[in-house]
Amino acid sequence: MMPTMKTFFPLILIGAFLPAFAHAQQTVAPTTGEATGSVRGDNVGTYNIVQQWELGYRFASVGGDSGSYRSDVNYHNGIRLLNSSLTINSRDGHGKWFDEITLSTQGLGHDPYESATFRIQKNQWYRYDLLWRSNDYFNPGLTVANGEHLIDTNHRWQDHELTLLPQNWYRLRVGYGRTAQDGPALNTATPFDSQGAVFPVFHNVRQQFNEYRVGGDATLHGFRFSILRRWEFFKEDSADTQTTTLTGAALPFSSSTDPSVLTSFNRSQPYRGDTRGWLANLSGERKFVAVNARFSYSGGRGDFVQNERALGIDRFSNGQNRQIAVTGNGTRPVTTGDLNLTLFPASKLSVINTTSISNTRISGNNHFVQFDNATLSNDNLNFQFLGIRLITNATDVKYRFTKRLDAFAGYRYSNREIRSIEDSADPGQAFQGLTGQQTNVLQAGVAGVNWILLKDLRLHVEGEIGRDDHPFAPNSLANYHAIRARVRYAKRKYSVSGGYQQNYNNNSIQITAYSSHSRNYNGDATWNAKSWLALDASYSNLHLDTIGGLQFFAGSPRASLVADQSSYYISNIHAANLGLRIPIRKRADLYAGYSLTRDAGDSRAAYILPRLAPGLADLYHAETFPLTYQTPLLRLSVQITPKLRYNLGYQYYGYHEDFGLLAQNQNYRAHTGYTSLLWSF
Amino acid sequence: MLKGIWLALIPLALMAQTAPPAGTNTANKYVGSEVCKTCHADVWLNFYKNPHYKSIASGKETPERTGCEGCHGPAGNHVAARGGKATIGAFSNFTPDETLTTCLSCHSKDVSRASIRNSAHTKADVVCSSCHSIHKPATPKFLLAKQQTELCYTCHASQRAQFEMPSKHRVNEGAVQCSDCHNPHGSALSAGSTTQHMGGSSAALQPAFNNEQPCLKCHVDKRGPFVFEHAAVKVEGCEGCHVPHGSTNAKLLTRPVVFTLCLECHNGAGTFGRSNFSVFRTSPAHNLQDPKYQRCTLCHIKVHGSNSDQFFLR
Structure with a gap:
């Protein structure tokens, strides 16, 4: 991969810091793990230390729809610790306090994607792992909600795991995880009437999830028994507010004569949830049998209060002072059990049987109270239940005919029962709601073959066909089949591979006539031609066409039922990648890459109606969404001293929709890059 | 000085150990990792950074569960033959x-x-x-x-x-x-x-x-339990509406605009849905020629589940 690799490989674990060839072309950034001259470890006492730090400046210049750029890419200007890593290893495996420390970071300094991992361990005594990530998330939701749903938040994750006595016959584990999201957002509200004006309101996102876990495992007679206890707590305090007077006539999609006015709006909806659960697992292998059994139970619960107050004028010019209060709770006990048995009756034969049972029962109730102009106008109780009981059994047989050829076949059976209660009543009245129950059975067969045709030529083909007698939704799997094939020829200096995957589903009954055809073709080639040239290229074609029957109401002046329309969607994506690496005299490294995503859609050239049928014009516009997204990049890395390297990177992002959807266009182009110094020692 | 002499003697001792007399037909034996490093010094040099080194450092494992032979099997024949993939458990074979x-x-x-x-x-x-x-x-x-x-x-x-x-x-x-x-x-x-x-x-x-x-490991707010679950989410999963890896459509949706996505299920066709008689179609009050009603989530803001409104309006 790199010319210097052979030279320095025996010295240290260079592999840990080698840039992934394809990885390097993915993002503008960090020169991930670029080897700096003679990357080497320093021995300090009984430890070996390897460090690498890349500090630089990232820049971005954006034209066009900056919201769309932020949603897709989101790099911006600033100083960054683009990449760093540190490893400390005990050379004899008997360090005093630890035997290994591994630290790596990416994007620190307010890159939109920051992360850090840390591990410290002492052989036989403990192992501690930390994972931390931070993601600046932005989405304007343009085609989904006309840009009136916008979110600009920060999402952070952290996870801590401490294992005591990791090599012992019994181990203890303690863990903690945390997920938090907060930031501003734009939401909408229809405070007075679901058919009235849709007012934008500010949404303050505040979510937090904490997870604690304690467990252990023990090995007895070759089988390991594990048990884990978890406590999960979720709280949300997001709130909607609008303190500025908004007039309906000035809003998108409203009539210019709409008299609606929103003077003020507040909606708080604190939620507190917790889930407590157990997980037990038994696994192990013997000569003729392997077993994996699992049982888990979790009891989820959530309590909530919602308080909504809106002041203004409705679409009928009536003054409105509306207050809504909702209280209630929900529960979700989930029980699962899985048993996986693998038998080896002969050295070339394995028989695998998996049985899984899961039972989910979600129930919730609330008390809904609404006051209009200080008068109680709505007071009711709601109760909902959704139960999903699933039993699956799968049996697979695999037989190896020769060292180069094996085949497998299997049968799957799933039985799912869904029970439902949807009930509502005024206080003091009996519930008279809607209940339902359905059972559906899915049966499927699979078969495949693995064949080494020549020494370095491997072929894998597999297929599945299935039937579901009662699909849950019009686009669920019903009568489907899937085929997947892959062939790969790999030599030391080059490899070529190709693949094909097909997923067809037909779920047709009256009205819906839903069918889906997905076909993927791909090819990939890598060539480490010379010490000064390496090439990587790939191409994929992802084709999807679906059709589903529609019924809706449309028309003017009064909407009437339209029952003869269909939703027809075609996506025909050509995706290509090209990467070229040219090391120059062992002092510099030049990388050029190009990535292209082109959805050709149904080949229409403009925003036109492909058919003459009347009805909902926008339905036809939405049948296809041709666009081009391309990201060429160039990177140069120059060795200044054996320990110091200078890096320069540039990447262009071009997003172009052939025609916008629903009269909206989100095109943008961005020039991004970075310059950095990489110091390793 | 004495230490240096001992170090110099180690390879000789190892060679003596690894070269049984010609014609000896002994069973394949475990020889220990110290012998392996004589020839495979490049592997051994950094092996202390390998997690598998723990088995060597502990000093407690049996020969078949430690060091090189823990994975490659007994190396007695390999040493006797002075190398060769045929005489050792080579993963490439x-x-x-x-x-x-x-x-x-x-x-x-x-x-x-x-x-x-x-x-x-x-x-x-x-x-x-x-x-x-x-x-x-x-x-x-x-x-x-x-x-x-x-x-x-x-x-x-x-x-x-x-x-x-x-x-x-x-x-x-x-x-x-x-x-x-x-x-x-x-x-x-x-x-x-x-x-x-x-x-x-x-x-x-x-x-x-x-x-x-x-998905719920990160998108914890979609987990619920909600009073009004969007049953398709819990029964069929997120992939009913989203493409999890990547999409040319906003918000990883399976369709470029949201109303075609919703309408494909909410068309009133029979025997679907949690109540087993259909997924109800849109209301007659929703004139789909009105752009407002083409943005379903503009009003149905809680499509993943709501605690207060059965139509996910709040």
């Missing part, structure tokens, strides 16, 4: 089953790998050495042969294409990793299907606790 069995002799007991016999990878003869490189790893943790993303892309080219689309999970950017959602060693529920298996999970999905969709 192993069948996939043999590789799997060798690794699982120690690694079968971890919960995360307990379903490996049942995984789609195993069925496709993609076994441990296909992804892990014990002696030339690209990552110090997990000893992967390449960085994780690149490693998965080696075979999953279509997924690579999806992660380079404008709307995607930020795998290439490092925000998430394949293994956040997938367990390459197989899921307890995995039936090895190439398509979504009813209630089961294809593609070695790594479920959240208790078999929930892995």
Whole structure:
């Protein structure tokens, strides 16, 4: 991969810091793990230390729809610790306090994607792992909600795991995880009437999830028994507010004569949830049998209060002072059990049987109270239940005919029962709601073959066909089949591979006539031609066409039922990648890459109606969404001293929709890059 | 000085140990890692950084469970023959089953790998050495042969294409990793299907606790329980509306605009849905020629589930 690799490989674990060839072309950034001259470890006492730090400046210049750029890419200007890593290893495996420390970071300094991992361990005594990530998330939701749903938040994750006595016959584990999201957002509200004006309101996102876990495992007679206890707590305090007077006539999609006015709006909806659960697992292998059994139970619960107050004028010019209060709770006990048995009756034969049972029962109730102009106008109780009981059994047989050829076949059976209660009543009245129950059975067969045709030529083909007698939704799997094939020829200096995957589903009954055809073709080639040239290229074609029957109401002046329309969607994506690496005299490294995503859609050239049928014009516009997204990049890395390297990177992002959807266009182009110094020692 | 003499004598002692008299037909014996490093110094030099070094450092393991021979088997014949792949357990000569069995002799007991016999990878003869490189790893943790993303892309080219689309999970950017959602060693529920298996999970999905969709590990606000569940979310999963890897459509949706997506289910066709007589169609009050009603989520802001409104309006 790199010319210097052979030279320095025996010295240290260079592999840990080698840039992934394809990885390097993915993002503008960090020169991930670029080897700096003679990357080497320093021995300090009984430890070996390897460090690498890349500090630089990232820049971005954006034209066009900056919201769309932020949603897709989101790099911006600033100083960054683009990449760093540190490893400390005990050379004899008997360090005093630890035997290994591994630290790596990416994007620190307010890159939109920051992360850090840390591990410290002492052989036989403990192992501690930390994972931390931070993601600046932005989405304007343009085609989904006309840009009136916008979110600009920060999402952070952290996870801590401490294992005591990791090599012992019994181990203890303690863990903690945390997920938090907060930031501003734009939401909408229809405070007075679901058919009235849709007012934008500010949404303050505040979510937090904490997870604690304690467990252990023990090995007895070759089988390991594990048990884990978890406590999960979720709280949300997001709130909607609008303190500025908004007039309906000035809003998108409203009539210019709409008299609606929103003077003020507040909606708080604190939620507190917790889930407590157990997980037990038994696994192990013997000569003729392997077993994996699992049982888990979790009891989820959530309590909530919602308080909504809106002041203004409705679409009928009536003054409105509306207050809504909702209280209630929900529960979700989930029980699962899985048993996986693998038998080896002969050295070339394995028989695998998996049985899984899961039972989910979600129930919730609330008390809904609404006051209009200080008068109680709505007071009711709601109760909902959704139960999903699933039993699956799968049996697979695999037989190896020769060292180069094996085949497998299997049968799957799933039985799912869904029970439902949807009930509502005024206080003091009996519930008279809607209940339902359905059972559906899915049966499927699979078969495949693995064949080494020549020494370095491997072929894998597999297929599945299935039937579901009662699909849950019009686009669920019903009568489907899937085929997947892959062939790969790999030599030391080059490899070529190709693949094909097909997923067809037909779920047709009256009205819906839903069918889906997905076909993927791909090819990939890598060539480490010379010490000064390496090439990587790939191409994929992802084709999807679906059709589903529609019924809706449309028309003017009064909407009437339209029952003869269909939703027809075609996506025909050509995706290509090209990467070229040219090391120059062992002092510099030049990388050029190009990535292209082109959805050709149904080949229409403009925003036109492909058919003459009347009805909902926008339905036809939405049948296809041709666009081009391309990201060429160039990177140069120059060795200044054996320990110091200078890096320069540039990447262009071009997003172009052939025609916008629903009269909206989100095109943008961005020039991004970075310059950095990489110091390793 | 004395120490130096002893060091000089070690190779001689090892050679004496590793060169049985010609014609001796002894059973294959364990010789210990110290012997191996005589020839395989390049491997041994850095082996203290390898997680497998723990078995050597502990000094407590039996010969068949420690050091080089813990994986490659007894090296007596190999030493006697002065090398050669035919005389030692060389993974390049192993069948996939043999590789799997060798690794699982120690690694079968971890919960995360307990379903490996049942995984789609195993069925496709993609076994441990296909992804892990014990002696030339690209990552110090997990000893992967390449960085994780690149490693998965080696075979999953279509997924690579999806992660380079404008709307995607930020795998290439490092925000998430394949293994956040997938367990390459197989899921307890995995039936090895190439398509979504009813209630089961294809593609070695790594479920959240208790078999929930892995999406909920990060998107915790979608988890509920809600009073008014969007039943399709809980029954069919997130993939009913979203493409999890990447899409040319906003918010990873399966359609470029939301109303066609919603209408494909909410068309009133019979025998579907939780009540088993249809997924109800849109209200007559919704004139779909009005642009407002084409943005379903403009009003139905809680499509993943609501605690206060059965139509997900608040």
